[in-house]
Amino acid sequence: MTDESNQPPQRDVTHLLTRLAALLPGWASELGFQELGIADAEVGEHAAHLDAWLERNRHGTMSYMTRHAHLRAQPDLLQQGTRRVISVRMDYLTDTDTPLDASPRAYVSRYALGRDYHKVLRGRLRKLQQRMEAWVTEHELPYAGSRPFTDSAPVLEKALASNAGLGWIGKHTLLLNQHAGSWFFLGEILTSLELPVSQPTATNRCGSCQACIDICPTDAIVAPYELDARRCISYLTIEHRDSIPIEFRRAIGNRIFGCDDCQVVCPWNRYAAFTGERDFQPRNELDTAALLTLFNWTEAEFDSASAGSAIRRAGYEGWLRNLAVALGNAPWEERIEATLRSRRAEATPLVREHIDWALAEQTARRGAA
Ligand code: B12
Ligand code: SF4
Structure with missing residues (x-):
């Protein structure tokens, strides 16, 4: 049913967005992602942490961290009209065991043993975006666009993923998930769709461990x-x-x-x-x-x-x-x-x-x- 402007009435839009949000985790799983959550485009106190970090020069020579600093904290400036961030994680740990420290064998960190994750995640995120857009078109939802990212643009990925319920930021500064640890990559789709948001991860479970x-x-x-x-x-x-x-x-x-x-x-x-x-x-x-x-x-x-x-x-x-x-x-x-x-x-x-x-x-x- 549509109104005179050819748009579905608001109650139908809300209903359709809720249906879409329920479909997304299954689609993501078919594409090899282990989890998906949805957050609004706010990073809250993380913006101030980023500023303090940059002021103390903790980024060293990673000048790309300063270049787009204001965008990192405001995804809606990065992709105009962004209302939600769809966050995903993909596990990468393989069954390998390399000795550490004084060894004649090399230790390459686990994330870099296989294919470049940027390529893997970007390709899969595009497929997820396409599937979502096909559904949006089929159901005639108002839509201003989406854009996938994985470490490819200035976005505070861990803060957004935490808001989307994928875990908490641990003392080592990586995102930790109580069912999956931290051996996973993050990626996201910024979208204009006002999807219902997931429950953020409220509990930090690091406790006294250091x-x-x-x-x-x-x-x-x-x-x-x-x-x-x-x-x-x-x-x-x-x-x-x-x-x-x-x-x-x-x-x-x-x-x-x-x-x-x-x-x-x-x-x-x-x-x-x-x-x-x-x-x-x-x-x-x-x-x-x-x-x-x-x-x-x-x-x-x-x-x-x-x-x-x-x-x-x-x-x-x-x-x-x-x-x-x-x-x-x-x-x-x-x-x-x-x-x-x-x-x-x-x-x-x-x-x-x-x-x-x-x-x-x-x-x-x-x-x-
Ligand atoms: C720059 C960067 C690095 C830098 C700096 C790391 C860092 N902690 O910032 C370097 C090169 C060191 C690095 C290393 C690694 N990285 Co890196 N990196 C990034 C990148 C591009 C940006 C991170 C960022 O925004 N830093 C800015 C600072 C301010 O943030 P922060 O240190 O995380 O601090 C946050 C919190 O701790 C908190 N905070 C800060 N200060 C304070 C103070 C208090 C009191 C409190 C309460 C909170 C708080 O707020 C901050 C903002 O959220 C992200 C991708 C992305 N676009 O997000 C990947 C990313 C974080 N990296 C990733 C990975 C896999 C790694 C490595 C494991 C790779 C490796 N094996 O060598 C290591 C891990 C090192 C570590 N312990 O973090 C993954 C992490 C996945 C996950 N599970 O969390 C990401 C998300 C890439 C991806 N798309 O998957 N990385
Ligand atoms: S912060 Fe983590 S990744 Fe960086 S040197 Fe220390 S143990 Fe290694």
Whole structure:
């Protein structure tokens, strides 16, 4: 039934939006998402936390965090007419076990072992959006547009997901879900549809636990819920383009791309399920590779292995820099020392400086062995 303006009456609109909201979780599940929730487009006190974080320069050299800061806190400015945020999560943990710290094997953080999650989530979110739009058209709902995001635009994803009932922000600053832990990605669709909102996650279940703060190798969680990115191994090995400060190099151990310690130790991750997603299964043996094998990759080999993978973000120079640090931390081996020496001459000044550090560490260990 429609009125003179060809729009369904408001009571029908409300009814249809409620029906649509009930259909969305099932559609999301068919697309491989584990959970979906709906929130309004407000981030509340999170906007002030973001401002304080930026003022203290905790973002380091991630200048993209400052560039669109005002948009992060106001999704309706990012996509005009946004009234709701549909938040989803997708689990990524695979059944892999890599030794940490002084190991001749590389530790690549679990999120980066398989296909780049940006590509996976963006594709699935588009499909969800298309299905939703087809339903909206079929039911002649008033509609001004939607836009999918996953870490691809300035949005405070954890704050929005928490408002949508997907979990609470833990002391390590990641989103935690009482049934699923934290090994999942977030994505969202900003939409003009005034869908009924989900119950926000009101309870923070971290309690007195501070295992993540205690385990962090570089003391990056400077206070509960406050991360100084400049100290975080994830930042140092992925986002930071320059020399890795000496004070953090030993603590980095064999973590050559990202870090998971604060998640590994979190008791809530007992409830995390392994993903069945083929896209997230390890590629190029990144879960078992020896540091030396990865350090010996040529630029062409890195380009080929990193195609469609999150590791590409480090760039070849960053990759070698990180591996040099990890080789410096590995148990002494003749061939490690020899390989570091052999690659020194051709290295860029940045990588050479890290090789020199690694050689000094290896030589000292040889002396002690
Ligand atoms: C920048 C960034 C980083 C930076 C900085 C991390 C950070 N905590 O900000 C670096 C490079 C270090 C990083 C690392 C990682 N990241 Co990251 N990152 C982001 C990004 C792009 C923005 C995060 C952001 O807005 N930071 C701004 C600051 C202000 O926020 P915050 O530190 O989270 O603080 C919040 C709260 O703690 C609270 N708060 C702040 N101060 C205070 C003080 C008090 C007293 C209180 C009560 C609250 C409070 O308010 C803040 C705003 O909500 C998001 C994607 C997105 N667009 O949201 C992904 C994202 C957070 N990252 C993600 C992942 C997977 C990781 C890593 C696990 C990857 C890895 N294995 O190496 C690590 C984990 C490190 C960690 N402990 O957080 C996922 C997290 C999924 C989840 N379950 O939560 C996201 C959501 C990407 C995605 N789409 O899935 N990341
Ligand atoms: S990812 Fe690693 S370095 Fe960063 S806060 Fe967590 S434990 Fe600390």
